Amino acid sequence: MWAGVNILGVTSAKSSYHHGDLRNALVQAGADLAEQGGPAAVTIRAAARAVGVTPTAAYRHFTDHAALLDAVCDLAMARLTSSMTRYLRTVTTGDDAGETAVRRLEATGRGYVSFAIAEPGLFRTAFSKATVPEPSAGTEHPFALLMKALDELVAAGSLSADDRPLAEFGAWSAVHGLAVLLVEGPLRGLRRRERDAVIQKVLDMVKHGIAGTPQAR
Amino acid sequence: MWAGVNILGVTSAKSSYHHGDLRNALVQAGADLAEQGGPAAVTIRAAARAVGVTPTAAYRHFTDHAALLDAVCDLAMARLTSSMTRYLRTVTTGDDAGETAVRRLEATGRGYVSFAIAEPGLFRTAFSKATVPEPSAGTEHPFALLMKALDELVAAGSLSADDRPLAEFGAWSAVHGLAVLLVEGPLRGLRRRERDAVIQKVLDMVKHGIAGTPQAR
DNA sequence: TGTACATCAGTGAACGCGCGTTCACTGATGTAC
DNA sequence: TGTACATCAGTGAACGCGCGTTCACTGATGTAC
Numbered sequence: 001m002w003a004g005v006n007i008l009g010v011t012s013a014k015s016s017y018h019h020g021d022l023r024n025a026l027v028q029a030g031a032d033l034a035e036q037g038g039p040a041a042v043t044i045r046a047a048a049r050a051v052g053v054t055p056t057a058a059y060r061h062f063t064d065h066a067a068l069l070d071a072v073c074d075l076a077m078a079r080l081t082s083s084m085t086r087y088l089r090t091v092t093t094g095d096d097a098g099e100t101a102v103r104r105l106e107a108t109g110r111g112y113v114s115f116a117i118a119e120p121g122l123f124r125t126a127f128s129k130a131t132v133p134e135p136s137a138g139t140e141h142p143f144a145l146l147m148k149a150l151d152e153l154v155a156a157g158s159l160s161a162d163d164r165p166l167a168e169f170g171a172w173s174a175v176h177g178l179a180v181l182l183v184e185g186p187l188r189g190l191r192r193r194e195r196d197a198v199i200q201k202v203l204d205m206v207k208h209g210i211a212g213t214p215q216a217r
Numbered sequence: 218m219w220a221g222v223n224i225l226g227v228t229s230a231k232s233s234y235h236h237g238d239l240r241n242a243l244v245q246a247g248a249d250l251a252e253q254g255g256p257a258a259v260t261i262r263a264a265a266r267a268v269g270v271t272p273t274a275a276y277r278h279f280t281d282h283a284a285l286l287d288a289v290c291d292l293a294m295a296r297l298t299s300s301m302t303r304y305l306r307t308v309t310t311g312d313d314a315g316e317t318a319v320r321r322l323e324a325t326g327r328g329y330v331s332f333a334i335a336e337p338g339l340f341r342t343a344f345s346k347a348t349v350p351e352p353s354a355g356t357e358h359p360f361a362l363l364m365k366a367l368d369e370l371v372a373a374g375s376l377s378a379d380d381r382p383l384a385e386f387g388a389w390s391a392v393h394g395l396a397v398l399l400v401e402g403p404l405r406g407l408r409r410r411e412r413d414a415v416i417q418k419v420l421d422m423v424k425h426g427i428a429g430t431p432q433a434r
Numbered sequence: 435t436g437t438a439c440a441t442c443a444g445t446g447a448a449c450g451c452g453c454g455t456t457c458a459c460t461g462a463t464g465t466a467c
Numbered sequence: 468t469g470t471a472c473a474t475c476a477g478t479g480a481a482c483g484c485g486c487g488t489t490c491a492c493t494g495a496t497g498t499a500c
Binding site for chain 4: 056057
């Protein structure tokens with residue numbers, strides 16, 4: 001990945017004719033653009049400009065514009081995943097396995113929505129990949145984290161095995177819809193207090209609707 | 218609205234120098250474009266082209282591109298609303314008021330998702346309005362229909378008044394997220410059978426999570 | 435009922451913009467001998 | 468260790484595209500008298 005120039009930690013890539021790590025630099029620049037203006041802002045010309053390189057140079061590393069955008073989408077999705085794992089790590093394992101499992105399910109949702117609010121442009125970009133990703137792809141994927149949380153719920157006895165199939169789509173739909181409505185939908189512009197109350201209500205609905213947890217108030 | 222030319226039902230607007238109803242024609246053309254290519258396909262030039270008129274002519278009726286797009290968004294939202302009311306009309310009033318109210322809630326969701334699947338481009342367009350609409354605006358609005366359904370649930374005794382506040386956001390998030398995932402998200406490309414099962418599961422989660430209805434299987 | 439004239443609703447040409455992409459090229463790098 | 472040379476990774480200029488928007492204009496409409 002490091003092709004020599006920056007091997008000494010020297011950042012004077014400018015002085016060199018060869019960049020050394022242009023592909024990554026372009027993807028990073030693309031992510032910055034996506035952060036500001038969403039997927040539509042990710043253009044070959046803008047990314048090359050940000051890196052300080054000619055648009056043509058990008059074609060050494062990407063076959064076309066779609067290839068760059070796809071790479072940026074993957075990065076955005078990875079950031080979403082790491083937001084979820086960050087929230088999952090804050091969940092302490094309590095005495096009650098069922099309660100712990102429910103808290104872990106809730107954490108996946110909070111990590112998802114928090115990322116959407118903190119990085120709306122990247123969130124939108126994460127879901128604009130041209131090719132449809134296989135939902136079951138990789139353990140380090142939002143969907144995989146959700147599946148695991150639901151399986152834990154079954155293992156803890158808080159969700160009947162009969163109700164387990166397809167439950168992932170209920171949780172995912174609710175949390176994804178919440179994020180979309182808050183970030184780019186009619187619920188953008190909600191004040192923090194209202195927003196937090198809405199988030200809590202939606203998560204309660206998911207817990208109640210999936211696992212039969214009594215509704216909090 | 219009809220400014221003379223078409224007052225006799227004559228469709229030979231082409232022969233006339235003045236169009237007669239250009240504003241509506243542009244909005245309709247914009248909706249057709251949105252149907253095919255989503256909000257990004259709605260351009261002044263393309264709409265004018267479709268109507269057979271110079272781009273400049275559009276500026277007699279819209280201050281700029283954003284004004285045209287906003288008008289198309291409103292039309293798309295109106296179509297979404299009418300899809301919901303169409304589904305609501307199919308719900309027969311049964312003996313059990315609670316059960317009827319639940320079925321009406323489910324109908325709003327089905328109308329919402331069905332429209333998204335049938336008209337993905339228009340669905341996306343409905344939610345790309347530049348200005349944030351007041352969620353409580355008008356009785357003929359998806360949000361208003363949802364609120365009414367939930368109030369009926371309370372009136373029928375199927376939803377406690379204490380749980381009523383903010384319940385609309387739970388239902389909306391779940392159904393909206395489902396629609397987005399199915400139409401432009403990772404769940405596009407699901408086959409009809411799987412898709413129908415997923416829709417049913419999500420609606421069950423909403424009913425269960427909001428009104429405490431036992432989970433169907 | 436006729437007519438002069440203001441107003442309305444279009445036309446046609448042009449502008450500048452940013453984009454994706456391609457071409458022939460050149461400087462830098464690394465490797466065979 | 469030196470050197471010739473193939474290959475790699477960039478440059479610079481140019482193309483065609485569709486877009487939003489503006490300009491001066493002209494044909495059609497409607498109204499005051």
